[in-house]
Structures are given as structure tokens and as C-alpha cells.
Amino acid sequence: MSRFAMVIDTRRCVGCQDCVVACKTENSVPQGYCRDWIVEEVHGAFPTPHLEIRSERCNHCAEPPCVSCCPTGASHVHDFGGVVLVHHDLCIGCKACLAACPYDARFIHPDGYADKCTFCIHRVAKGLDPACVSVCPTHCMHFGDLDDPTSEVSRLLASRTHHTLLPEAGTQPRVFYLT
Amino acid sequence: MIELTTTRHNPLIDPSLHVWEWQIPVYLFLGGLVAGLMIIAGIRLIVLRPSRREALVCCTIGPLLGLAALSLGMFALFLDLAHKLHVWRLYTTFEPTSPMSWGSWILLLVYPALLANALAHLPEAIPALARRFPVLVAISDFILARLRLVLAIGFANVALGVALGIYTGILLGALGARPLWNSALLGPLFLFSGLSAAAALLHGILVLSAPDEERPAFADFLLSSLARVSGARPLDPNAGPVLAGADNSFLTIELALLGLFLLGHLTSTAVHRQAAGLLLTGPYAAPFWVFVVGLGILIPLLLQTLELTHRIRHTLAPAVLVLFGGIALRVILVAAGQESHWFHALN
Numbered sequence: 001m002s003r004f005a006m007v008i009d010t011r012r013c014v015g016c017q018d019c020v021v022a023c024k025t026e027n028s029v030p031q032g033y034c035r036d037w038i039v040e041e042v043h044g045a046f047p048t049p050h051l052e053i054r055s056e057r058c059n060h061c062a063e064p065p066c067v068s069c070c071p072t073g074a075s076h077v078h079d080f081g082g083v084v085l086v087h088h089d090l091c092i093g094c095k096a097c098l099a100a101c102p103y104d105a106r107f108i109h110p111d112g113y114a115d116k117c118t119f120c121i122h123r124v125a126k127g128l129d130p131a132c133v134s135v136c137p138t139h140c141m142h143f144g145d146l147d148d149p150t151s152e153v154s155r156l157l158a159s160r161t162h163h164t165l166l167p168e169a170g171t172q173p174r175v176f177y178l179t
Numbered sequence: 180m181i182e183l184t185t186t187r188h189n190p191l192i193d194p195s196l197h198v199w200e201w202q203i204p205v206y207l208f209l210g211g212l213v214a215g216l217m218i219i220a221g222i223r224l225i226v227l228r229p230s231r232r233e234a235l236v237c238c239t240i241g242p243l244l245g246l247a248a249l250s251l252g253m254f255a256l257f258l259d260l261a262h263k264l265h266v267w268r269l270y271t272t273f274e275p276t277s278p279m280s281w282g283s284w285i286l287l288l289v290y291p292a293l294l295a296n297a298l299a300h301l302p303e304a305i306p307a308l309a310r311r312f313p314v315l316v317a318i319s320d321f322i323l324a325r326l327r328l329v330l331a332i333g334f335a336n337v338a339l340g341v342a343l344g345i346y347t348g349i350l351l352g353a354l355g356a357r358p359l360w361n362s363a364l365l366g367p368l369f370l371f372s373g374l375s376a377a378a379a380l381l382h383g384i385l386v387l388s389a390p391d392e393e394r395p396a397f398a399d400f401l402l403s404s405l406a407r408v409s410g411a412r413p414l415d416p417n418a419g420p421v422l423a424g425a426d427n428s429f430l431t432i433e434l435a436l437l438g439l440f441l442l443g444h445l446t447s448t449a450v451h452r453q454a455a456g457l458l459l460t461g462p463y464a465a466p467f468w469v470f471v472v473g474l475g476i477l478i479p480l481l482l483q484t485l486e487l488t489h490r491i492r493h494t495l496a497p498a499v500l501v502l503f504g505g506i507a508l509r510v511i512l513v514a515a516g517q518e519s520h521w522f523h524a525l526n
Binding site: 090093106 | 180181182183184185186187188189190191192193196198199259260261262263265266268269271272274276277278279280283353354355356357517520521522
């Protein structure tokens with residue numbers, strides 16, 4: 001059993017949005033929508049403000065509220081890597097999953113179904129990295145299996161301080177940010 | 180200070196979530212109203228088992244209105260779906276962790292329960308219809324001749340009504356990502372709001388059907404024409420004070436639950452306090468206090484108290500205000516809830 005995760009080094013990310021463009025191209029994301037995006041978070045005050053640039057997307061949570069609230073089973077946890085996916089044919093577009101996601105990571109595709117990041121599972125199944133990871137010019141994004149202690153993501157999480165988004169929401173995100 | 184800048188600009192999501200518009204509040208209101216009508220009809224059927232005319236407004240007109248309201252509500256829900264042609268997928272599975280899945284199956288059971296309740300006394304309420312369709316008399320006789328069946332229909336209406344009313348609140352309450360909705364009290368709050376709306380509606384119908392010398396001539400003409408066309412019997416006005424009294428009890432409980440709901444948020448985490456602030460001092464404060472608490476609960480409570488103590492005549496005003504307040508409660512809670520967010524509390 002594998003548990004896919006993404007680790008993003010916020011000390012290397014420059015917010016160039018290559019990951020956003022790569023995702024839109026790879027997954028034919030409709031114009032005006034995005035499956036991943038850049039957030040700049042500034043906290044503190046002059047003269048010691050701190051800036052963190054993050055590439056954000058669906059966190060593929062271990063406890064995904066979008067899956068438990070889905071009335072048709074369209075939102076589900078895939079056996080391959082525990083990735084959270086949506087069966088487009090089962091989705092009725094009720095938008096409960098959009099309201100249930102504390103990260104607002106989902107949107108309604110113009111064709112009527114809930115859409116979001118898939119960790120490019122079609123690429124991962126072929127042994128490739130997700131599109132966003134593969135194009136990152138600063139190599140700040142890493143993808144791998146948390147259950148494999150020798151994987152790059154496991155080693156990075158073991159050796160670097162990191163955080164997830166809204167851990168207090170109890171969703172156990174699988175996108176980690178190195179600080 | 181924390182400042183967030185994002186490049187995300189997804190429709191319906193940014194700058195703040197607004198995925199549900201008028202359709203969902205209307206569905207939640209009509210669902211609550213139907214729940215209230217079912218509970219009142221079920222209790223009347225259990226208490227007044229013999230076929231008596233007093234039961235008519237609750238046991239026949241209520242369930243018939245409930246069937247219409249439920250259909251309208253489900254149509255509003257259907258309009259909200261983004262993938263409308265796939266709506267049948269709701270009934271190909273049962274997802275025990277999804278309140279919406281529970282609700283869709285409950286709604287399927289509500290129809291036959293409401294219909295059975297309406298059919299039990301239909302020939303007495305609308306004799307003209309029964310004369311045209313004798314099968315209605317046969318069905319009514321069949322139900323009323325069997326005490327156990329009458330009790331089963333009554334209890335089914337009460338149980339399904341409670342489930343439906345609570346479900347409309349839990350549907351929102353289960354979405355932990357929106358701090359304002361994140362309270363189990365939304366279930367009983369929407370249930371009692373639905374009960375008060377149902378009692379007010381039935382009370383309003385009784386007020387309308389009672390003879391009134393001060394009513395404008397055209398209104399009298401319209402009502403008498405409606406009664407003549409439908410062949411309906413005049414309703415018993417004695418049920419009016421009972422319904423007004425019950426409505427006052429429901430409104431009082433609703434007010435208490437609303438207070439507890441806000442208290443629960445104010446004594447919780449920063450995100451919950453900030454969410455409650457949307458209703459208490461934020462952009463939704465004015466409509467919340469004026470339309471929900473003032474016009475929707477306090478004024479009808481006062482008017483119905485004056486009616487029950489015979490200081491003023493029974494009028495349509497409390498019914499209209501309670502129904503309006505019920506819709507306003509859902510509209511404001513759905514809109515404010517979508518605006519409440521974990522991230523916003525960081526600032």
C-alpha cells in the first residue's frame with residue numbers, strides 16, 4: 001500500500017507559476033479555472049516580516065471531508081496511493097464537496113462536475129512525476145510515497161522542519177511545506 | 180498581521196465561497212415546512228383517530244400542501260445541481276457518511292407517508308373530489324377501519340418529519356470547513372423553525388377560511404369561489420387558537436436554540452467567534468436581527484399572544500411574518516456560512 005504525498009520547499013519556491021501553467025496544459029484545465037495556484041503569505045511586522053511562497057492544490061487528505069459528504073460516491077479515495085479523485089460520471093454537481101473543503105481546492109468544471117488536482121495520477125501510473133513537479137525550475141517540488149522510508153519525500157520530511165495547511169481542521173493533508 | 184495573496188480566481192470560489200445561491204435556502208425552508216406539516220399532521224392523526232372534522236386542516240390540507248411544497252423544494256434542489264442529467268445517481272447508492280444521501284432517501288419515504296396521511300381524511304375535507312373519484316372513499320375507509328394502520332401512518336409522519344427537519348440543518352452542520360454552520364444545534368433549530376412555519380401556515384389558512392365582515396369584498400369573493408370550485412368543506416375555526424398557541428411554543432424554542440447556537444460559537448475557537456460576528460456585528464447583522472429575530476420571531480410571538488388573550492383579532496399577519504422569517508433565516512445562514520472560513524480568522 002502506498003501513500004502518495006507532495007513536499008514543497010518554500011525556501012526555493014519563487015512563485016513563477018510554471019506549475020500552474022504545466023497543470024493547465026497537462027490536464028486541459030478550462031480557461032478561468034485552476035487546479036493549483038500560488039499563495040504568498042506575509043506575517044510579522046517591519047523590520048522583520050516573513051514571506052512564504054507556496055504552490056497550493058488539493059491536499060489529498062487522509063481524512064477527506066469532500067469524500068465523506070459526497071452523496072453519490074463520486075468523490076473517492078483511490079486505491080493507488082490514496083489519492084482523492086472524482087468520478088465525473090457519478091458526480092451530480094451538488095457542490096457539497098466544494099463547501100466541505102477547508103482549502104477551497106475544488107471547483108465546478110464547465111461540464112458540470114466537481115474538478116480538482118489529481119496528483120496527475122495518469123502520469124504517476126506510468127512512473128512519471130506530476131506535471132507541476134516535472135517542470136519546476138527551482139526543483140522545489142517533490143513527489144513520492146510516504147510509506148517508502150527511502151523515498152525523497154520521506155527523507156525530506158524526516159530531515160527538515162515542515163508544516164501542512166490548517167492542521168487544526170483535522171483533515172491530515174498530504175501536501176507538506178518545508179520551511 | 181498575516182496577509183495572504185493568491186493567484187487563484189476560480190468561479191464560485193473566490194474571493195469567498197458562493198456555490199449555493201437562492202435554490203438551497205428555498206429547498207431548506209420548504210423541507211423544514213414539510214417536516215413541520217408532517218409532525219403536526221402525524222400527531223393530529225394519532226390523537227384524533229376517529230374521523231372528526233377538526234382534523235381536516237392538519238391531516239388533509241397540511242399534507243396536501245406538504246406534497247406540493249416538497250415537490251417545489253426538490254425542484255429548487257434540482258435547479259441547483261450543476262450536472263442535472265445525473266441526478267438519478269443519488270438513488271444508485273447509499274452513502275452513510277453523507278447527510279445529503281440520507282436526505283435524498285428520506286425524501287423518497289416522505290412522499291408516501293404524506294400521501295397516506297392526506298388520503299385518510301380526504302373525502303371529509305373535499306367531498307366533491309370524493310364523489311368524482313369513489314376510490315378515494317374506499318382508501319379512506321380502508322385506512323380508518325384499521326386502527327394500527329392509522330397509528331402507523333401517524334407515527335411514520337412524526338418520525339419522518341423529525342428526520343427531515345433535522346436533516347435540513349445537519350446538511351449544513353456537517354460541513355466543518357464553514358465555521359458558522361459547524362454546530363449540531365442547526366438540526367433542532369431548523370426543525371423548530373419548520374414546525375413554527377407549518378403551524379403558522381395552517382393558522383393562516385384557518386384565518387382565511389373563517390367568515391370575516393371586515394375582509395374586503397373582492398377577497399371574500401375569491402375565497403368563496405375557491406371553496407365552491409374545490410368543493411371543500413368549511414374548516415373548523417376552533418383549531419386556530421390551538422395552532423397559534425403551538426406556534427408560540429415553537430417560536431420560543433426556536434429563539435432559545437438561536438441563542439444557544441450563537442453562544443456555542445462565541446465560547447468556541449477564534450474562527451467560530453469570527454463566524455458568529457458575521458451575524459452579530461458583521462455584514463449580515465442588520466438583516467439577521469431585523470428580518471429573522473424581529474419580524475420573524477418576536478413580532479409574531481407578540482401578535483399571537485395578543486390574539487390568544489383576545490386583545491386583537493386573529494389575522495394573517497403572524498403567519499406571513501413567520502413564513503418570511505423562516506426563509507430569511509435560511510437565506511442569511513446559507514450566505515453567511517459560505518463567507519465564514521478558517522483562513523479568514525488568521526487576520
